[in-house]
Amino acid sequence: MAISLLFPNPPLTNPHSRHKPTLPAYSSTCGAKKKAACIVCAKSQDDYHATLKALNSKGRFPRKSLGQHYMLNSEINEQLVGAANIKEGDLVLEIGPGTGSLTNVLLNAGATVLAIEKDPHMVGLVTERFASTERFKVLQEDFVKCHIHSHMLSLFENRNSSNAKSAYAKVVANIPFNISTDVVKQLLPMGDIFSEVFLLLQEETAMRLVKPSLRTSEYRPINIFVNFYSEPEYKFKVPRTSFFPQPNVDAAVVTFKLKQAIDYPSVTSTKSFFSMVVSIFYGFRLCFSSLYLLSLNMIMSFGTPRVHFINNIVNSAFNGKRKMLRKSLQHICTSLVIEEALGDVGLPATSRPEELTLDDFVRLHNLIVEV
Numbered sequence: 001m002a003i004s005l006l007f008p009n010p011p012l013t014n015p016h017s018r019h020k021p022t023l024p025a026y027s028s029t030c031g032a033k034k035k036a037a038c039i040v041c042a043k044s045q046d047d048y049h050a051t052l053k054a055l056n057s058k059g060r061f062p063r064k065s066l067g068q069h070y071m072l073n074s075e076i077n078e079q080l081v082g083a084a085n086i087k088e089g090d091l092v093l094e095i096g097p098g099t100g101s102l103t104n105v106l107l108n109a110g111a112t113v114l115a116i117e118k119d120p121h122m123v124g125l126v127t128e129r130f131a132s133t134e135r136f137k138v139l140q141e142d143f144v145k146c147h148i149h150s151h152m153l154s155l156f157e158n159r160n161s162s163n164a165k166s167a168y169a170k171v172v173a174n175i176p177f178n179i180s181t182d183v184v185k186q187l188l189p190m191g192d193i194f195s196e197v198f199l200l201l202q203e204e205t206a207m208r209l210v211k212p213s214l215r216t217s218e219y220r221p222i223n224i225f226v227n228f229y230s231e232p233e234y235k236f237k238v239p240r241t242s243f244f245p246q247p248n249v250d251a252a253v254v255t256f257k258l259k260q261a262i263d264y265p266s267v268t269s270t271k272s273f274f275s276m277v278v279s280i281f282y283g284f285r286l287c288f289s290s291l292y293l294l295s296l297n298m299i300m301s302f303g304t305p306r307v308h309f310i311n312n313i314v315n316s317a318f319n320g321k322r323k324m325l326r327k328s329l330q331h332i333c334t335s336l337v338i339e340e341a342l343g344d345v346g347l348p349a350t351s352r353p354e355e356l357t358l359d360d361f362v363r364l365h366n367l368i369v370e371v
């Protein structure tokens with residue numbers, strides 16, 4: 001009883017506050033709907049009380065630094081798993097399982113789930129919760145730093161091939177909002193591993209990634225990146241009241257259908273293409289050999305060169321200024337050559353980066369950059 005006074009539903013107390021109330025033991029029955037029943041405990045349902053009970057069992061409070069906003073609405077988890085069309089035998093990567101509410105729905109759909117969770121207490125919680133199934137594995141790692149490509153490859157190798165339905169895995173996750181861009185940048189170039197990525201993101205981020213308009217300040221190099229590697233789609237809005245603790249913003253589910261390397265836009269070099277995109281947007285004067293050295297440096301430090309290289313390029317791009325292309329590309333060739341190339345692409349000589357589509361960037365790159 002006391003717990004509902006401390007955290008009325010919807011919660012009035014901010015559990016991210018420094019003045020944390022003590023959580024008393026919660027002892028009521030959960031009264032689950034059969035649809036969302038846990039594969040371990042047929043009565044469990046991941047609603048408000050079950051989530052508090054789970055956190056309480058480990059003496060945990062949601063941590064803001066880990067973006068811990070837990071999903072209280074099983075219907076949304078069902079909708080997310082339904083949108084991802086998860087079937088028996090599918091291999092799914094989940095980032096941040098938390099108390100395991102989404103994991104539970106994925107497992108119930110017949111998936112084998114690899115979860116990456118940073119918080120050791122949550123790792124303990126889901127390990128116990130799903131101890132009875134061999135279709136669940138959790139690694140205590142920071143997703144931003146982990147070698148997800150090699151984890152997935154070894155999972156594919158160890159998978160019982162008779163059970164495997166697809167040569168590709170999917171990503172289905174309610175991720176912490178603060179690592180959204182890192183997750184997107186890391187996963188989208190992995191079309192050799194994943195067919196689709198389904199993410200619950202902050203709604204504003206979802207709109208920026210999926211529906212940026214040309215000629216607006218929302219249009220950025222990350223949009224070129226997203227469309228280069230995937231076909232993004234906005235699925236549905238998730239109101240902030242679905243989470244505990246309630247965030248200050250609404251969320252949305254987006255999907256990225258990953259392209260195979262053979263379907264990437266035809267550029268002579270991915271490296272020089274993204275370098276050029278950044279140069280165009282922000283007028284950097286780094287020559288490609290400097291960028292190449294930078295990428296070698298990253299090979300040494302991180303081990304996954306291509307992704308981290310591009311991460312760096314796109315990250316840098318967020319901080320710059322916008323200029324006309326004939327100015328920002330002067331370190332590559334003369335204004336005259338740039339104006340001619342723009343003409344060949346069918347664009348005015350005064351074009352600015354936010355006026356170019358992905359296809360325009362590709363054509364321009366292939367006209368002016370000698371690799």
Ligand SMILES: C[S@@+](CC[C@H](N)C(=O)[O-])C[C@H]1O[C@@H](n2cnc3c(N)ncnc32)[C@H](O)[C@@H]1O
Binds near residue numbers: 096102117
């Ligand atoms: C928004 S909560 C979602 C929890 C759960 N999936 C749900 O729907 O209720 C995000 C989860 O990601 C975990 N997390 C935060 N940062 C992480 C990181 N860098 N790598 C892996 N997991 C992380 C948090 O501990 C938390 O469990």
